[in-house]
Amino acid sequence: MSTTEPSPIVWTPSRETLEHSRMGKFKAWLEAQGCGLFDDYHALHQWSISDLDVFWEKIWEYCGLVCDTPADGVLGKREMPGTEWFPGMRLNFAANLLRLADGEHGDQEAVVAYCETRPVLRKSYRELKADVGAMEAFLRQRGIYEGDRVAGIVTNGYEAIVGMLAATSMGAIWSSASPDFGVGAIKDRFGQIEPTALITVNGYGYGGKVFRRQQDFRELVEDLPSLKCVISIAQLPDDEPVPGELVTTWDAALAAGEGRAPSFTPLPPDHPVYILFSSGTTGKPKCIVHGSAGLLVNHAKELMLHGDVGPDDRFLYFTTCGWMMWNWQVSALMTGAAVITVDGSPGYPTLGMLWEVVAREKVTHFGTSARFIAGCRKAEIRPARELDQSKLRIVFSTGSPLLPEDYDWVYQDGAPEVLLGSIAGGTDICGCFVGATPLLPVRRGEIQCRFLGVDAVAYGDDGKPVTEGRGELVCRQPLPSMPVCFWNDPDGERYFSAYFDTFPGVWAHGDFIEFTEHGGAIIYGRSDATLNPGGVRIGTAEIYRQVETVDAVADSLVVGRQVEGDVEVLLLVVPAQGQEVDEELRKQLKTRIREGASPRHVPRHIIAVSDIPYTRSGKKVELAVARLVNGSARADNRDAMANPEALDRIREALQTAGLLGADTSS
Numbered sequence: 001m002s003t004t005e006p007s008p009i010v011w012t013p014s015r016e017t018l019e020h021s022r023m024g025k026f027k028a029w030l031e032a033q034g035c036g037l038f039d040d041y042h043a044l045h046q047w048s049i050s051d052l053d054v055f056w057e058k059i060w061e062y063c064g065l066v067c068d069t070p071a072d073g074v075l076g077k078r079e080m081p082g083t084e085w086f087p088g089m090r091l092n093f094a095a096n097l098l099r100l101a102d103g104e105h106g107d108q109e110a111v112v113a114y115c116e117t118r119p120v121l122r123k124s125y126r127e128l129k130a131d132v133g134a135m136e137a138f139l140r141q142r143g144i145y146e147g148d149r150v151a152g153i154v155t156n157g158y159e160a161i162v163g164m165l166a167a168t169s170m171g172a173i174w175s176s177a178s179p180d181f182g183v184g185a186i187k188d189r190f191g192q193i194e195p196t197a198l199i200t201v202n203g204y205g206y207g208g209k210v211f212r213r214q215q216d217f218r219e220l221v222e223d224l225p226s227l228k229c230v231i232s233i234a235q236l237p238d239d240e241p242v243p244g245e246l247v248t249t250w251d252a253a254l255a256a257g258e259g260r261a262p263s264f265t266p267l268p269p270d271h272p273v274y275i276l277f278s279s280g281t282t283g284k285p286k287c288i289v290h291g292s293a294g295l296l297v298n299h300a301k302e303l304m305l306h307g308d309v310g311p312d313d314r315f316l317y318f319t320t321c322g323w324m325m326w327n328w329q330v331s332a333l334m335t336g337a338a339v340i341t342v343d344g345s346p347g348y349p350t351l352g353m354l355w356e357v358v359a360r361e362k363v364t365h366f367g368t369s370a371r372f373i374a375g376c377r378k379a380e381i382r383p384a385r386e387l388d389q390s391k392l393r394i395v396f397s398t399g400s401p402l403l404p405e406d407y408d409w410v411y412q413d414g415a416p417e418v419l420l421g422s423i424a425g426g427t428d429i430c431g432c433f434v435g436a437t438p439l440l441p442v443r444r445g446e447i448q449c450r451f452l453g454v455d456a457v458a459y460g461d462d463g464k465p466v467t468e469g470r471g472e473l474v475c476r477q478p479l480p481s482m483p484v485c486f487w488n489d490p491d492g493e494r495y496f497s498a499y500f501d502t503f504p505g506v507w508a509h510g511d512f513i514e515f516t517e518h519g520g521a522i523i524y525g526r527s528d529a530t531l532n533p534g535g536v537r538i539g540t541a542e543i544y545r546q547v548e549t550v551d552a553v554a555d556s557l558v559v560g561r562q563v564e565g566d567v568e569v570l571l572l573v574v575p576a577q578g579q580e581v582d583e584e585l586r587k588q589l590k591t592r593i594r595e596g597a598s599p600r601h602v603p604r605h606i607i608a609v610s611d612i613p614y615t616r617s618g619k620k621v622e623l624a625v626a627r628l629v630n631g632s633a634r635a636d637n638r639d640a641m642a643n644p645e646a647l648d649r650i651r652e653a654l655q656t657a658g659l660l661g662a663d664t665s666s
Contacts, residue, residue: 007404007520010411011419011442021438023305026062033058041439041449042519049455052477056085056297056453063300065334066099067091067293068266075478080505081495083478086269086293093273093292094132094169095264097333101129105311109338112314113157114357116205116344117236121158125336128162129262135166137257138248142229144197146171146265149275151195153179153186153217154321155204155343159233159250161330163199168273168292169262172197175275178322178616179204179235183216185639187223188284189277193487194226199250201235202242207345210236217242269293270484276324276427279615279640286498287487290430294480298431299331301452307421308394308438309365311336317367317396318342318354323617324427325367325398337365346372355383358392366415367396369618370406370422374548377409378576384416394419394436399618401523401541404445405549422447424523426509428499429481433473433509434521445545446520454479458513463503470539472527473511474503482507512539529622531560533567533600540622543571543603546596547589552579555612558603559626561659570629570659571603572650574612581608609653611646618642625650631661 018024027038035054038044048055053074069090076084100106106126113121123131144150150167154160154176164174175193177186179201190198198221203212221230221244232241233250241249248256270291277285303309315332316339319325332339340361346354346368355376358366376383383389395410395418402422410420421436424447433456434447442448450456458471465471486495502508512524524530524539531538540558547556555574560567571589573581586606593601613621621641628651638644654660 007443007446007516009441010407010444013419013438013441017438021308022310023308023438026305027439029062030058041437044439045450045452045519048452049477052453056480059301059305059453060297063297063304063334064099065096065296065300071269078478080478080482080507081492081500083482084270085291085478085480089269089293090266091269091293091296092169092264092266093296094165094262096296097165097331098125098129098132098262099334100311100336101125105336108311108336110333111158111161112338112340112361114340114342114344115155115157115235116208116348117210123158128165131162131254132165132169133261134254134257134259135162136169136262137260138231138253139166139172139197139229140170141256142197144170144172144228146267148172148197149193149195150174150197150199151190151193152176152321153181153198153200153220154233155179155201155235156318156320156326156341157343158341159199160321160326161333161339161341163231164330166262167197169264171265171267171271173272173275173289175277176321176326177277178320179213180206180211180320180642181322181616182639183220186220188639189287190220190224192284192287193275195224196226196228197231198224198227198229199231199233200242201233202239203236205236205344207348212236212239214240214242218244221246267292272484274327274430275487276327276430277322278427279617279619285640286494288427288483289485289487290481291484294482294484295430296331296334298429298453298479298481299328300334302328302431302435303332304335306432306435306437306451307365307396309335309337313337313364314340314361314391315365315367316340316342316354316358316361316363318346318369318372319367320616324430325617327430329367347375351376351379352381352383352386355381355387355389359383359387359389362391364391365394365396366392367398369399370397370402371399371618373397373406373410373414374403376414377406378554380413382413384413389415389417392418394421396421396423396436398423398425400620401525401544402445403545403548407442407444424511424521428483428509429479431481433475434513434523440519443518443520446516446522449519450515450521458515459503459506459508463506470512470514470524472502473509473513473523475507475509479507526622529559529626531558531567531569533560533569538569538597538601542597543569543593543601546593546601547571547573550589550592552576552585553589557612557620557622557625559622559629561605561629568604569601571606572609572612572625572653573606574609581606605657605659607653607657607659609646610649611643613644613646613650614642615640616642621647627661628654629659629661
């Protein structure tokens with residue numbers, strides 16, 4: 001239960017939405033099936049976790065998923081880790097994503113790809129399926145087999161989707177990275193999984209600039225001896241492909257396999273479909289293996305029911321291929337929706353570019369990061385007043401907690417009629433624990449609900465649910481999209497220690513969370529970055545909520561500094577243009593934090609810096625800065641950061657202030 005006052009309601013579902021959204025129809029269908037009578041969403045959720053077997057069976061049936069051999073049951077072994085989902089089933093992941101490619105829907109748009117370096121590309125479902133078959137045939141010609149890894153250094157566009165579907169159709173395992181990653185960061189990922197095929201761009205465009213990567217990726221190919229073939233995409237159309245004896249151009253690969261249909265090879269339910277990676281900013285990233293049936297059924301629930309995505313919709317999630325939101329976005333193909341991809345800078349040529357695409361393409365579902373929405377608020381852009389967004393129904397936000405003021409901006413200047421769905425989960429489950437539903441109101445500053453089938457609660461240090469206030473986000477029952485394993489972890493030791501070491505038999509996700517009295521959720525940051533001044537646990541998001549709405553602040557980062565058995569709060573501030581971090585601003589920030597949070601939240605030190613380090617998926621790199629402050633000699637993986645030079649500038653600022661940890665290596 002929350003100890004705070006209920007947040008004001010900023011959006012309420014209409015009767016039409018309650019009855020005719022896909023979630024509303026699912027609820028009515030369950031009642032007609034005799035599963036019970038559900039007064040509201042919360043009653044539906046309680047049933048979904050009380051009878052997991054029936055719930056997930058009904059999701060599979062209602063969402064129209066297909067398999068070659070039915071399962072003997074929903075759950076075999078139930079313990080975590082080691083849960084067995086859909087024993088006996090044989091299915092193909094790609095077949096489900098392309099299940100509407102034949103028949104009347106085949107001529108509908110499947111992918112619309114925007115790109116800074118190429119014209120807009122439009123492909124129907126029928127054309128997509130044909131290209132998938134051709135690419136699979138080429139991979140087979142080059143000796144790629146079931147279980148092999150197909151890696152992509154790809155942008156968020158058409159080729160990445162074709163490559164993934166071709167790989168998963170034949171039973172190979174797809175893994176991707178964004179081309180703006182450093183070669184070291186890519187090798188840290190792909191070197192662990194030893195791919196036999198690599199699909200790569202020859203460069204990319206970002207913010208109006210061109211970045212040629214041919215020689216970088218040639219060196220990478222030489223460092224991956226497992227490769228049998230390399231396919232070079234002309235992301236820079238006027239440039240040469242990536243050089244090398246193993247290289248075939250994208251067009252030549254498609255021509256070699258032209259006319260072949262996808263095999264849609266039937267596979268066991270836990271056959272790996274994706275290998276995703278943790279951020280890797282504090283060492284080599286974890287290689288997280290996701291199985292086909294579990295990921296498929298969970299994405300169906302999240303997109304069709306919670307997201308209300310269907311065959312008449314147009315879905316745009318701004319992401320890169322190094323972030324799990326790309327995998328989530330592509331699963332929207334199973335709904336029959338058109339997937340609108342955008343590759344490039346979200347701020348080029350203006351910060352309103354994405355909103356212009358939303359209007360031009362009549363997008364119904366737009367997904368982005370909390371950081372982007374905050375940027376729009378600070379820039380005072382007003383898409384709702386300047387663009388036609390009459391088709392837009394849902395805006396998704398993730399990556400970090402969405403500030404209450406960002407809710408205000410969306411409902412005043414951004415998209416006033418939409419359901420603003422703040423969603424939270426992670427790469428670990430390639431999905432969500434908490435997020436949106438069309439059956440509940442949206443409250444300012446809160447995530448709406450626990451997702452169906454997710455038995456999420458907040459645990460205290462004693463391993464028991466907290467009845468008031470905050471705790472560790474845990475999941476007490478199995479979720480289908482929990483990883484099947486980590487790569488190269490034969491005894492499961494790393495997998496166990498990542499999620500089950502804290503509370504045996506219970507998944508500990510690593511977020512610091514509060515569940516409110518009306519079933520909503522507020523996330524206060526990562527629990528491994530939680531501050532503890534005077535023995536009181538404080539989430540970093542609690543401070544960001546106060547600081548990042550101050551006009552004089554462009555960005556900020558907060559960490560804890562260990563001092564004589566206690567913790568001091570250290571706040572790093574990037575001043576807005578024309579501003580400076582002087583004593584007047586420091587006083588303003590401390591007063592704002594004291595009044596908006598508590599005296600314990602007030603920073604002991606406020607230091608001006610020129611930049612804040614981020615991961616390539618847009619998350620603040622708090623742990624690396626905490627190591628600088630606390631004297632850790634452990635090296636951070638700079639190649640995995642979007643702007644590693646920010647760490648150097650922070651080091652200089654801390655050193656000048658006398659706050660650099662004494663034992664930190666250079």
